[in-house]
Amino acid sequence: MFYADEIRALQKQYAKPEVSEQELNMAKMLINSMDTPFDPSKYQDEYQTKLRTLIEAKISGKEVVAAEFENPSKVIDLMEALKASVEKAKKDKELA
Template sequence: SGETVIVTKDDLATLPVNRSPEISILEFVPREQVDPIYFDKPYYLEPASKSPKAYTLLAKALEATDRLAVAEFTLRNRTRLAVVRIIDGVMTLQTLLWPDEVRRPDFKFLDTDVELRPQELEMAASLIETMATDFDPSRFEDKYQIELGKLIESKSEGGQAFPETEEPESDDDSEVADLLAALRASVKDRAPQRELAEDAPVKQPRPLAG
């Protein structure tokens, strides 16, 4: 109606949702039905009581059934939706975005009929399979932190760490060629590592829920 209403912190503190410190489990759903696009932040959970039996029982049951526990709780005076999943035997509370917080793609190119030659798709798929491996986050590094260090060091010496360069314009065919060339280069760089990995003894992977 256009009327101004002033709400104070004390008023917000009276909301009933703020009064419960508990994590309420609402239901159990198949793990694959929760799209990772809804994932927000993870928090490790530990038992609130001296005995970890109930905690361990629920964790083992979630692993055995390959399900996630959908939960609600209050964090910083806001109701949050979350799932409880098991990581290395520890219950992890993974907060979720609400559906209205996830943007739906609305790009013009989605209505464009893109022509792909069969050989282009076959080559791209073949190169992807050549680079296929198991995910190991320890193999990667935070390039931002590394470049930030270079920037600080360069500025302390009065220089310029990253001179600007102009990128040439490209058309669709050249972009496809660049993609395939980049994939080929990646495969070539990884070839020695893959040979070493294939010669190394293979350990049986441990099943993880979540």
């Protein structure tokens, strides 16, 4: 809890991101290429599946060992990722 005199209004300072025209066009192409109806049957809740497997292993008396945490070290180039994604989406649409 705070008293009224302890509350200060925050200054709203939002930096407008710098986006090139090429990045904007690639993003629009990517979005337009992926405008298919959503089919939830294509997806599975992997977290729930792994959690259920873990719980069943513990119930059966097996020793459960936690996996080591891996630090992501690869920095992804956004433009290359967008281009690859657009190309993949185009190929997927052609095959469909």
